[in-house]
Amino acid sequence: MNNIQHWGETLRLLVELAGTAAFALSGVLEGARKKLDAVGIFVVGFLAAFGGGTLRDLLLDQRPFFWVRHVEVLWGVLAICLLAMLFLRSQHFEATLKTIAVPDALGLGLFTATGVHQALVAQSPALVAVLMGLITGVFGGVLRDIVCNEIPTTFSDHQPYAVCAFAGGWAYIGLWQLGTPGWLALLGCLIVTAGLRGLAIWRNWQLPVWQA
């Protein structure tokens, strides 16, 4: 039993690191497209990776932030930025974006679950908890796009992304209210979020458009 728990912890850590790296890379690539300098690329990578969780902690009034408790992730993102600047060329961008779609979807699910969990522990109502999960998963990318002076992709590319996190958040709430253990609720949220996101990409789902 301890063995399984140990494996679960390791798996969670792997998803967390892969998700954070995917988020940071999405920022690095957008910074490169916008011709930012080295400082700008690091800031945008950092915002994409930690902006969502930091905003959630600001709103829930919780300290210290994840990246203050685990400074090593800051060094990690710094390393990712440096490596990307040294080795990534523009002809690799599309392949990179396709490759990070999988860890990105898993990260979205995991970060959403973390956000919902923290909000529930802080006694938030269900809808607020789901919104906090959504903010955790999605607003890093929103801040990245705002700094890069673009309308946030999540709000304008008509592909389901935040909606997947929204559904996954409600899955977490449902499992939590059924009294299931935390790791199961987290797994449910992750499967619903990443599953829906995968389906959306595969089947090319589109969000409803305003009939102007």
Next chain:
Amino acid sequence: MNNIQHWGETLRLLVELAGTAAFALSGVLEGARKKLDAVGIFVVGFLAAFGGGTLRDLLLDQRPFFWVRHVEVLWGVLAICLLAMLFLRSQHFEATLKTIAVPDALGLGLFTATGVHQALVAQSPALVAVLMGLITGVFGGVLRDIVCNEIPTTFSDHQPYAVCAFAGGWAYIGLWQLGTPGWLALLGCLIVTAGLRGLAIWRNWQLPVWQA
């Protein structure tokens, strides 16, 4: 006497709901103009409606937020977004914007008064309290415009808007320092803010331009 107080409370609630709806609708319309998807429209509507008060509470370090204490307003904004997407077409936009000018001006006055009041209770100096009122009333629209990748209208359309809230805020301070009861200071702030805003629209007042 109790009867009058009861009517006052009801009136205040009506202004609050109408103002919040007007702010949310301003966000929904701008989201639609920018061709955001359903998720983006909800986020922008939410930012326009609650962004100002949330920023004020972050700055004054107060929790829980209005929309955490009253989750039903979140559902309300969600409903407004859905109804607007179902029934509002682009030929209705101009009429809608004209119609919401009245609840928008009333909401601006009420939200400004609320912000000034909370800052005064938190022992802020007078100028800071007025700024907090201004942030409450105006920065929802500023955040809405930033996410929509536009220079905030309030800062660039040369129509008095924030200035009306600024004057209304000082009216609140003055009445408060004279020792008038809270509802009277609130009423004074609301009349000055909404009155000036109405005059500005009616007489087509323009803010001074930089003589470049």
Next chain:
Amino acid sequence: MNNIQHWGETLRLLVELAGTAAFALSGVLEGARKKLDAVGIFVVGFLAAFGGGTLRDLLLDQRPFFWVRHVEVLWGVLAICLLAMLFLRSQHFEATLKTIAVPDALGLGLFTATGVHQALVAQSPALVAVLMGLITGVFGGVLRDIVCNEIPTTFSDHQPYAVCAFAGGWAYIGLWQLGTPGWLALLGCLIVTAGLRGLAIWRNWQLPVWQA
């Protein structure tokens, strides 16, 4: 000895006021270029002057803000905005920008030192403290550019600016860990930051560009 300390305090205050005025002016000029109205120009000037420190205090969860403790600086920025609108014309802009380069560099060094110091006192790890210093010195300008709907200059003009603050922050950390008194660490940070910034402008240094 007391005499020297007194002179040090006065000098620090002078640098602080000059730096704040330079930051505010940078905002006023950008607001004027973007044709904002009087309200917008004040908001952007205020953001440029106090945005970085306010964001740091939000992240470190510290209240009251600098401009709440010293309301007179708010009146000062208000006065700068009014005077600039009355007397600055577009043919003066370039000369003004050149003139404020010196107090701007000194302000960058001082504000960075303040940020690092506050973060160290709040028990932050070294890298986090340096980031807090960088946020204090640089993010006022970032917020100014975001509100003006531009990619932040610091991230895109390829001139060393944030990097100077980064180096100065590490100088502060090094001196602090050697046990030097606070004023010496502050002086070291200021000399490294402003010195590097001056060299960068003088020698026209460029940050490495992404080899796309």
